[in-house]
Amino acid sequence: MENTVCSNADRVSNKFIELFGETPRLFRSPGRINLIGEHTDYNQGFVLPASLDKAVFFAITPRKDNRVILHAVDLDETYEFTLDDLSKPEQTWAYYQLAVVDQLHKNGYSIGGFQTAFGGDIPLGAGMSSSAALECCLMFALNELFGLGLDRMEIVKLAQKSENQYVGVQSGIMDQFASVFGKEESVIRLDCRSLDYEYFPFPMNEYLLVLCDTNVKHSLASSEYNTRRKECEAGVAIFQKYHPDVQSLRDATPAMVEQHREELGDVIYRRCKYVTEEIVRVQEACELLLQGDLASFGAKMYETHDGLQHEYEVSCEELDFLVDQTRSNPEVLGARMMGGGFGGCTINLIKNTAIEAFEQQMKEAYQQAFSRDLPCYRVRIMDGTGEVHRI
Numbered sequence: 282m283e284n285t286v287c288s289n290a291d292r293v294s295n296k297f298i299e300l301f302g303e304t305p306r307l308f309r310s311p312g313r314i315n316l317i318g319e320h321t322d323y324n325q326g327f328v329l330p331a332s333l334d335k336a337v338f339f340a341i342t343p344r345k346d347n348r349v350i351l352h353a354v355d356l357d358e359t360y361e362f363t364l365d366d367l368s369k370p371e372q373t374w375a376y377y378q379l380a381v382v383d384q385l386h387k388n389g390y391s392i393g394g395f396q397t398a399f400g401g402d403i404p405l406g407a408g409m410s411s412s413a414a415l416e417c418c419l420m421f422a423l424n425e426l427f428g429l430g431l432d433r434m435e436i437v438k439l440a441q442k443s444e445n446q447y448v449g450v451q452s453g454i455m456d457q458f459a460s461v462f463g464k465e466e467s468v469i470r471l472d473c474r475s476l477d478y479e480y481f482p483f484p485m486n487e488y489l490l491v492l493c494d495t496n497v498k499h500s501l502a503s504s505e506y507n508t509r510r511k512e513c514e515a516g517v518a519i520f521q522k523y524h525p526d527v528q529s530l531r532d533a534t535p536a537m538v539e540q541h542r543e544e545l546g547d548v549i550y551r552r553c554k555y556v557t558e559e560i561v562r563v564q565e566a567c568e569l570l571l572q573g574d575l576a577s578f579g580a581k582m583y584e585t586h587d588g589l590q591h592e593y594e595v596s597c598e599e600l601d602f603l604v605d606q607t608r609s610n611p612e613v614l615g616a617r618m619m620g621g622g623f624g625g626c627t628i629n630l631i632k633n634t635a636i637e638a639f640e641q642q643m644k645e646a647y648q649q650a651f652s653r654d655l656p657c658y659r660v661r662i663m664d665g666t667g668e669v670h671r672i
């Protein structure tokens with residue numbers, strides 16, 4: 282693992298030195314997993330994410346003029362702009378960096394020009410939030426470089442707004458939060474309403490988490506994501522007529538959903554049912570984690586998947602196939618789709634000794650069914666965003 286950090290960090294900073302001939306400062310932001318609590322963040326519920334050993338690195342120095350030079354090491358492409366023109370370029374990869382600069386401007390933070398080379402090893406489109414990692418890493422770096430005085434929570438909130446306003450995905454706060462606040466061998470329960478959070482130890486000894494990457498990202502992902510948000514708001518508007526204190530689905534209950542089933546109509550009913558049940562499920566799952574009852578925790582993961590598949594309808598054929606493959610495997614305690622949906626990964630809680638056989642069997646089955654490779658990633662939980670100090 283140390284080697285992975287070093288090789289990516291070296292790759293990025295060596296490229297920077299080659300391009301700009303200066304010694305840069307180096308920053309790192311990881312991708313994330315989420316154990317349970319899906320599509321609950323923008324409903325002000327709970328989530329249980331952790332930050333990964335896969336990360337993005339920015340090597341960066343300030344400039345004396347107002348130019349910004351971005352070099353994407355993994356694509357070997359460069360994009361330049363000046364701070365007074367933040368219009369959207371053809372290169373969609375640059376949206377995330379422009380989004381960060383745009384957000385700082387909108388909030389009255391003044392920065393100068395800068396030059397950066399960035400890259401890493403978070404698989405793109407695999408649901409590990411490479412975009413949040415990019416936003417958080419640059420936000421954190423600019424905060425340090427220009428002494429903006431932002432604390433970690435402010436960085437998270439501004440990074441989320443960058444995504445919402447410039448990129449145009451109405452994502453919740455989970456991804457940016459997990460990337461910035463992650464801690465080695467810990468999962469974090471975040472209350473997305475109060476923003477209170479608590480670390481739970483998650484040492485991986487007897488059991489491991491493995492991500493199975495469908496290798497697909499259906500184009501529906503961002504449009505359907507925004508639609509789900511609207512459907513939840515439509516549910517809230519109906520509950521508010523009878524319960525004025527309901528501000529979000531966090532304030533609704535599964536019983537309330539049943540009570541208003543008819544007025545909600547089939548689609549909104551199923552969306553609200555899933556979300557209110559999932560919010561309760563995260564609380565119960567955390568209790569199980571504290572009791573060390575991983576078998577019951579795993580059963581909750583399956584419940585989440587079933588809700589996402591049938592009620593929230595954000596899964597897809599490939600994800601359902603991968604989860605179904607595990608259902609009769611006694612070595613797998615739990616499995617479900619992870620993240621926004623319509624592709625990306627499943628997350629699987631598996632007995633340590635069974636990992637090799639599991640991966641092989643899953644890869645074969647997936648290849649046979651979809652003629653595609655199935656990358657599998659064994660999760661390691663590492664610290665969140667920070668500066669990389671090198672000797």
Ligand code: GLA
Binds near residue numbers: 318321323
């Ligand atoms: C995406 C979003 C998050 C969250 C998840 C679903 O990853 O960026 O804010 O809503 O989907 O839980």
